Amino acid sequence: MRSESDRAAAMVLVVEDEVALSHVIQAYLATAGYATASARSGPEAVELARIVSPDVIILDLGLPGLDGLEVMRRIRAFSDCYVLITTARTEEVDRLIGLSAGADDYLTKPFSVRELVARVQAVLRRSRSEFEAPDRRTVRTFGDLEIDMTAHEVRLAGRPVPLTPTERGLLMTLADRPGQAFSRRQLMETVWGDGWVGDDHIVDVHIANLRRKLEETAESARYVTTVRGIGYRMGKG
Numbered sequence: 001m002r003s004e005s006d007r008a009a010a011m012v013l014v015v016e017d018e019v020a021l022s023h024v025i026q027a028y029l030a031t032a033g034y035a036t037a038s039a040r041s042g043p044e045a046v047e048l049a050r051i052v053s054p055d056v057i058i059l060d061l062g063l064p065g066l067d068g069l070e071v072m073r074r075i076r077a078f079s080d081c082y083v084l085i086t087t088a089r090t091e092e093v094d095r096l097i098g099l100s101a102g103a104d105d106y107l108t109k110p111f112s113v114r115e116l117v118a119r120v121q122a123v124l125r126r127s128r129s130e131f132e133a134p135d136r137r138t139v140r141t142f143g144d145l146e147i148d149m150t151a152h153e154v155r156l157a158g159r160p161v162p163l164t165p166t167e168r169g170l171l172m173t174l175a176d177r178p179g180q181a182f183s184r185r186q187l188m189e190t191v192w193g194d195g196w197v198g199d200d201h202i203v204d205v206h207i208a209n210l211r212r213k214l215e216e217t218a219e220s221a222r223y224v225t226t227v228r229g230i231g232y233r234m235g236k237g
Helices: 004-009 019-031 042-052 068-076 092-101 113-129 165-176 184-191 202-213
Strands: 011-015 035-039 056-060 082-088 105-109 139-142 145-148 153-156 224-227 231-234
Touching: 011 019, 011 042, 019 035, 019 113, 035 042, 042 056, 042 068, 056 068, 056 113, 068 082, 068 092, 082 092, 082 113, 092 105, 092 202, 105 113, 139 165, 145 165, 165 184, 165 202, 165 231, 184 202, 184 231, 202 224, 202 231
Parallel strands: 011 035, 011 056, 056 082, 082 105
Antiparallel strands: 139 145, 145 153, 224 231
């Protein structure tokens, strides 16, 4: 991700087949100081993501050519940029599937474009400030799991674990204070930011994704443990 001084160059890829809405979103983003690119179909979105290397992708799930979920799966094969999905209010299942497939956040249509831009600003601020304190510049080890807090790299039994920015943020937050129980709201305030408004059970979806990549389940958790009635902590209960 780009630094604060290079904010104007931050790239947002808008993937939306409604031309008028795409133009409005791009206009608001440009006013906020971001570079933009746009795609109208699934195949075009995947191709453009390779070319422009976006910091954030705003991805509509209902696309021609390839649906948004398949677009995200393909992009996740070569990019860990933030992905914010947009979907119709009635498509709750699609939102959950989208988060499970690698999205970091979502907005339901119709949405405020100002709120959308605020979400983009929030994730870019998060990417710059995430775990930069000197006391966090270290490697944390939990059995076969190694978390490099400086390089933002995770290895399991020596193999790199590909995580989305949100999954990595959750893991590093928990690993920074092993044994401490974090509520869902505390995790949201740390990883999403205290200005984020939404259902705190989004944390559960990302934790489930994280556990899958760490080759564990809620019932056999070696690393991320559920604390009943509270939330989660690093280490066995």
